[in-house]
Amino acid sequence: MSEQAKPNTDTASPDTASSETGSRGTVLVTGAAGYIGSHTCIELLGNGYNVVGVDNFDNSERVVLERIAELAGRPISFVELDIRDTEALRTVVTDHSPTSVIHFAGLKAVGESVEFPEKYWSVNVGGTLSLLDAIAGSDVATFVFSSSCTVYGDPAEVPVTETTPVAPISPYGRTKLAAERAIADHLSTRDCGGFLLRYFNPVGAHSSGRIGEDPVGVPNNLMPFAMQVAVGRRESLAVFGNDYDTADGTCIRDYIHVVDLAQGHVAALQAAQKSSCDVVNLGTGRGSSVLDVVNAASEAVGTPIPYEIVDRRAGDAAVIFADTTKATELLGWQADRTMVDMCRDHWAWQSQNPNGYQ
């Protein structure tokens, strides 16, 4: 990565005039109040962009906007709306003249998507079409989309490259793939480039512990569940199966620190080329088992996190982790933070905010 393109870290203070003035232009961030969106807003502000965020707080809290301003030293502009409201989005585009879009807003619970597929198609695909409609004819020249490694399903081979066949096995995965295709088709019609970023497993939090992941209800994901056990909100972690064909029998995933991920978005904005729309995996390229994560989290917490082995969870792939070559080549970016960093920062957030943003 060139020095010029290198985003600030979450601990470094912005050091250029542009970081204060927002002279790099305005980015429209959908889902700005969410877990990955909020961390990305901080990185954008620290790297000289202005941000206009939109969110309907379906899965987030308004207070996060204050914390973004506190951590970045300046606020984002913000409009509360549902991304399916095309007229409201069009007004935001007219009022703020963004030159880039990062599209995070969406629903992400695999199990819920099986139960309520229409809701997922409406928000994830309908919402994306609404956004594309709203930016048509605008000055937006760069578009970055939050996709997911879920689109690969249960891959036959690892590491997963961007040419690994897509075979999503849930409505959630299918909506992410459909949204990817709608965006690629839209960008091909105009002078606009971008990236479809397929994230692996985001965990961790801003190193201050002031913002982090705050799942509604019982967490579906491993790290937030383990941390809620550690903070005393839940009794014990259920480890879903230890009879997989892996060294310790538990599933292997590619966990990536959310601040690395956020910085990957800044790198993607800076690397986007007109009229090209590439798929890029964002992971670390390293696999960790469920028990690796439990052990690292226990180290960070300073006491063992109780767990029990239970049956496999339906639909879990045994092993999936990213080939990160394309991200390094195209974005000049790579994830630097380790599992120790991820657990330390996730614990800082959870221990300082035992009940999340409440």
Ligand code: NAD
């Ligand atoms: P999140 O739920 O914390 O953030 C999504 C935000 O979008 C929330 O603030 C929510 O209120 C908002 N939103 C939902 N529906 C909306 C609507 N109709 N109109 C306006 N705003 C709406 O989730 P996240 O973890 O930050 O994920 C962001 C994106 O990244 C999602 O698109 C998700 O599919 C994708 N992704 C997440 C993960 C992960 O594990 N966190 C992995 C791969 C991909």
Ligand code: UDP
């Ligand atoms: N997992 C687990 N217990 C939990 C949640 C998850 O053992 O309470 C396991 C899950 O089976 C998978 C890994 O942790 O092997 C990561 O799951 P997560 O839901 O966090 O992410 P996914 O890779 O499924 O998107």
